[in-house]
Amino acid sequence: MSHELIEQVFVPAFGSSILAELDDGAWIEASGPNVCITTDAFVVKPLFFPGGDIGSLAVYGTINDLAVMGAKPIALSCSFVLEEGLELPILKRIAASMAAASKSAGVPIVTGDTKVVEKGAADGVFITTTGVGQPMDNARLRCRGLRRRGLGCRGLGYNRIEPGDNVIITGTIGDHGTAVLLARERFEISSQVASDCAPIHELVATALASGADVKFMRDPTRGGLATVLNEIASKCGMSIAIDEANVPIKTEVSAALELLGLDPFYVASEGRCVMVVAASDAQRLVATLAGHELGRQSAVIGRVEKAPAGMVSLASSVGGRRILPMLTADQLPRIC
Amino acid sequence: MSHELIEQVFVPAFGSSILAELDDGAWIEASGPNVCITTDAFVVKPLFFPGGDIGSLAVYGTINDLAVMGAKPIALSCSFVLEEGLELPILKRIAASMAAASKSAGVPIVTGDTKVVEKGAADGVFITTTGVGQPMDNARLRCRGLRRRGLGCRGLGYNRIEPGDNVIITGTIGDHGTAVLLARERFEISSQVASDCAPIHELVATALASGADVKFMRDPTRGGLATVLNEIASKCGMSIAIDEANVPIKTEVSAALELLGLDPFYVASEGRCVMVVAASDAQRLVATLAGHELGRQSAVIGRVEKAPAGMVSLASSVGGRRILPMLTADQLPRIC
Numbered sequence: 001m002s003h004e005l006i007e008q009v010f011v012p013a014f015g016s017s018i019l020a021e022l023d024d025g026a027w028i029e030a031s032g033p034n035v036c037i038t039t040d041a042f043v044v045k046p047l048f049f050p051g052g053d054i055g056s057l058a059v060y061g062t063i064n065d066l067a068v069m070g071a072k073p074i075a076l077s078c079s080f081v082l083e084e085g086l087e088l089p090i091l092k093r094i095a096a097s098m099a100a101a102s103k104s105a106g107v108p109i110v111t112g113d114t115k116v117v118e119k120g121a122a123d124g125v126f127i128t129t130t131g132v133g134q135p136m137d138n139a140r141l142r143c144r145g146l147r148r149r150g151l152g153c154r155g156l157g158y159n160r161i162e163p164g165d166n167v168i169i170t171g172t173i174g175d176h177g178t179a180v181l182l183a184r185e186r187f188e189i190s191s192q193v194a195s196d197c198a199p200i201h202e203l204v205a206t207a208l209a210s211g212a213d214v215k216f217m218r219d220p221t222r223g224g225l226a227t228v229l230n231e232i233a234s235k236c237g238m239s240i241a242i243d244e245a246n247v248p249i250k251t252e253v254s255a256a257l258e259l260l261g262l263d264p265f266y267v268a269s270e271g272r273c274v275m276v277v278a279a280s281d282a283q284r285l286v287a288t289l290a291g292h293e294l295g296r297q298s299a300v301i302g303r304v305e306k307a308p309a310g311m312v313s314l315a316s317s318v319g320g321r322r323i324l325p326m327l328t329a330d331q332l333p334r335i336c
Numbered sequence: 337m338s339h340e341l342i343e344q345v346f347v348p349a350f351g352s353s354i355l356a357e358l359d360d361g362a363w364i365e366a367s368g369p370n371v372c373i374t375t376d377a378f379v380v381k382p383l384f385f386p387g388g389d390i391g392s393l394a395v396y397g398t399i400n401d402l403a404v405m406g407a408k409p410i411a412l413s414c415s416f417v418l419e420e421g422l423e424l425p426i427l428k429r430i431a432a433s434m435a436a437a438s439k440s441a442g443v444p445i446v447t448g449d450t451k452v453v454e455k456g457a458a459d460g461v462f463i464t465t466t467g468v469g470q471p472m473d474n475a476r477l478r479c480r481g482l483r484r485r486g487l488g489c490r491g492l493g494y495n496r497i498e499p500g501d502n503v504i505i506t507g508t509i510g511d512h513g514t515a516v517l518l519a520r521e522r523f524e525i526s527s528q529v530a531s532d533c534a535p536i537h538e539l540v541a542t543a544l545a546s547g548a549d550v551k552f553m554r555d556p557t558r559g560g561l562a563t564v565l566n567e568i569a570s571k572c573g574m575s576i577a578i579d580e581a582n583v584p585i586k587t588e589v590s591a592a593l594e595l596l597g598l599d600p601f602y603v604a605s606e607g608r609c610v611m612v613v614a615a616s617d618a619q620r621l622v623a624t625l626a627g628h629e630l631g632r633q634s635a636v637i638g639r640v641e642k643a644p645a646g647m648v649s650l651a652s653s654v655g656g657r658r659i660l661p662m663l664t665a666d667q668l669p670r671i672c
Contacts, residue, residue, distance in 0.1 A: 004664070018539070023405065024401040024402075024404055024405055024554065024555070025372050025373055025374030025375075025401050025402060025405045025407065025467075025469075026372065026373055027372050027407075028371055028372075028373060028407070029369050030366075030370075030371060031369060032368075032369055033366045033368055033369065034363060034364075034366075035363070035364055035365075035366060035371055035467055035468065036361050036362065036363050036364075037361055037362055037411060037413055037446065037447055038360055038362070038413070038447055039361075039413035039415045039447060039448060039449050039464070039466055040415065040449045041449050041451045041464065043417055043451045043457075054444070056500040057403070065360040065361050068359075069359065069360055069361045069363070070361055071363075075373060077373055077375035077466055079375045079376065079377040079464045079466075080375050080377065081379055081417070083487065110373065111373055111374055111375060111378050112375060113464075114377070115377040115378075115670075116669065117379050117459060118669070120456070121379075121458070121459035122379075122457070122459065122462070123453060123457035123458065124457050126417050126451075126462065128375070128377065128415045128417075128449075128464035130375055130413055130415075130464075130466035131361075131375055132371065132468065133361075196454045218360065219360070229460075244357075254402075309519060326340070330452070333452065333453075334451075334453060334454075
C-alpha cells in the first residue's frame with residue numbers, strides 16, 4: 001500500500017523532481033557547510049480546522065522552527081504514519097495542502113517515508129516533518145563551528161539576553177489553539193476564529209536584515225506565549241515583565257477562551273514569533289515588522305528584568321500584577 | 337508530559353550538548369554545501385525483538401539510508417509519538433538503545449520532538465528519524481549542484497547501471513524480518529534467529545574507498561531483496577538474473593520461513609546492502625567487503641541483463657528459473 005500511495009498520492013502532489021526519483025534520500029545544496037536541522041511530529045486533532053490542516057501545519061511549523069533558529073529553510077522531509085482504512089480523499093487533501101504550503105513558502109519537500117499501521121493502531125494520520133536550513137543573512141549564529149571562527153559573539157541565543165531588553169510579539173496570541181479546540185469539541189459557540197498558521201521565515205528574515213539587535217526568537221506554539229516566556233526567564237535566570245494591555249489578542253479569541261475557561265497566554269499560535277531585542281532597537285523593529293503582512297500587529301509587550309530569577313509576571317490592564325507560571329501539564333493536548 | 341520526558345529521559349540518555357540546549361533545532365557543520373537528507377518512520381511491532389528494538393532500528397535504518405546514497409552520516413533528529421500510559425521503563429529502555437546505537441555508529445542525535453496522544457490513538461511508540469549526511473570520500477554524486485560542476489558523471493544512480501554489471505549482497509537475507517515475525521507471533525518455533533540490524537555506513541565507505549566502480553546501492557529492507565531488485569530492473573528497463581545458490585541465507589532463517597510459508601526473497605534485512613558494480617571490479621569488491629565485520633558473507637549473486645525489461649529472475653539451486661515479481665501488497669506489515 002505504501003508504495004502505491006507514494007507513487008499515486010505524494011509524488012504527483014509534491015511534484016519535486018528529487019522526490020520523484022524515489023531514492024532513499026535526497027541531495028541538496030546549501031550555501032555553505034553550516035546547516036540547521038529541526039524536526040516536529042504533528043498529531044493535531046481534528047485533521048482539518050479553520051485556517052489550516054495537519055498538512056499545512058506540518059510544513060509551516062517546521063519552517064518556523066528553522067526561522068527562529070536564524071535559518072533560511074531550504075528543504076523539508078516528511079514521514080507519514082497512516083491508519084489502515086484512512087480514506088484516500090482525506091490523504092489526497094492533506095498532500096495537496098502540504099504541496100500548496102511548500103510551494104507558497106518556497107521550500108520543497110525532497111524526500112519522505114510512509115508507513116501504514118492496522119486500524120486502531122494510530123489515529124488517522126501522524127506526520128513528522130524535518131527541515132534543513134542555512135544561515136539567514138545577518139543571522140549571527142552561535143553554532144560551534146562559527147564560534148570557533150569568531151563569528152558567533154553576537155549570535156542568537158539565551159546567553160545574549162540582558163536586563164533591559166524588550167520582548168516583542170509579531171501578532172495576536174492564541175488564534176491557532178482556539179480554532180483547533182473549537183473545531184474539535186464542536187462547541188455551540190458560533191465563532192469566526194481561524195488558525196494563524198503561516199510561515200514566518202520571511203518576516204524573521206526581514207527583522208534580521210533590518211540590523212536590529214535581535215537576541216533570541218521563538219515561536220509560541222504548544223503552551224503558548226507564557227511557556228516561551230517562562231523558558232526564557234528560566235534559562236537566563238532573569239525575570240520577564242509583560243504588560244497585558246499591549247499583548248494583541250482578537251476579541252473573538254478572547255471571548256471564546258473566556259467561555260471555555262482557558263487562559264490565552266497558554267494557547268498556541270502557529271504564525272507568530274516572540275523576539276527579544278535590545279531596547280534601543282525595539283520601536284524601530286516593531287515598525288519594520290508592521291510593514292510585513294504577517295507582522296501588522298507587532299508590539300513591544302514587555303521587558304527583561306534582572307530579578308526575580310526565572311519569573312514571568314503580568315501587569316493586568318485593570319491594575320495589579322500576577323505571576324504567569326510554567327504549566328507542568330499540557331493544557332491542550334493534540335493542538336499541533 | 338512531553339517537556340518532562342525530554343528533560344528526564346531523552347537529554348540524559350542521548351547526552352548531546354546540542355540537544356541539551358532544548359532549542360527548536362540544531363546547527364551542525366558539514367564538510368561543504370552538499371548535504372543528503374533522508375527520513376524514515378518506524379512502527380515495528382513488537383518494540384523489542386532478538387537483535388534489536390525500535391530504537392536501534394530507527395538509528396541504524398536512517399544511517400543506512402544515508403550510506404546507500406553515498407553519504408557519510410553526520411547528525412540525526414528523532415521524533416516520538418507516544419501513547420499515553422506507555423510505561424516509563426519501556427521508553428527509557430528505547431532511549432538507552434538509541435543512545436547506544438548513536439554512540440557506536442558515531443552519529444549524534446542533535447534535535448528531536450515528542451508528542452503524546454491519548455490511550456488507543458497510537459500503538460505504544462512510533463519513531464521518525466531523519467539523517468543528514470555529507471558526501472563520502474570517493475562517492476561520485478549525482479546531485480544537481482555537483483553535476484553542474486562536472487563532478488557527477490560517474491555518480492551513484494540507476495542511470496549508471498549497464499548490462500553486464502554484477503549484483504552483490506553483503507550478507508545473509510531475511511534475518512531481520514524473520515526475527516521480528518517470530519517475536520511478534522509467538523510461534524511455537526524454537527529459534528536462534530536474531531535481526532541483522534546494524535549500521536552499514538563504514539562497510540559502504542570501505543567499498544567506495546576501494547575504488548571499485550560501484551554504480552548503485554540500496555539496503556533491502558521492507559519487501560526484501562526481491563523488491564530492491566525489481567525497483568532496479570524497473571527503473572533501468574533492464575533485467576536482473578539471480579543465482580539462488582549464491583544468495584547467502586542462514587539455515588535457521590530458511591527453516592523458519594519455510595514453516596511460515598514465506599519467501600525469504602521478500603523478507604527484510606536491516607544490516608545488508610545490495611550493490612551494483614562493474615563486472616570487472618566485482619570479485620575484488622567482494623574480497624574487500626568480506627574483510628569487514630559486517631560483510632563477511634558478501635557474494636556476487638547475479639548480473640544485469642539487457643532484456644526482458646523490468647524482469648527479475650531466479651535460477652534455482654535445483655535447476656529451473658522462476659520470476660521474482662514485485663509484490664503489490666506488503667507481505668509483512670510493521671516489520672520496521
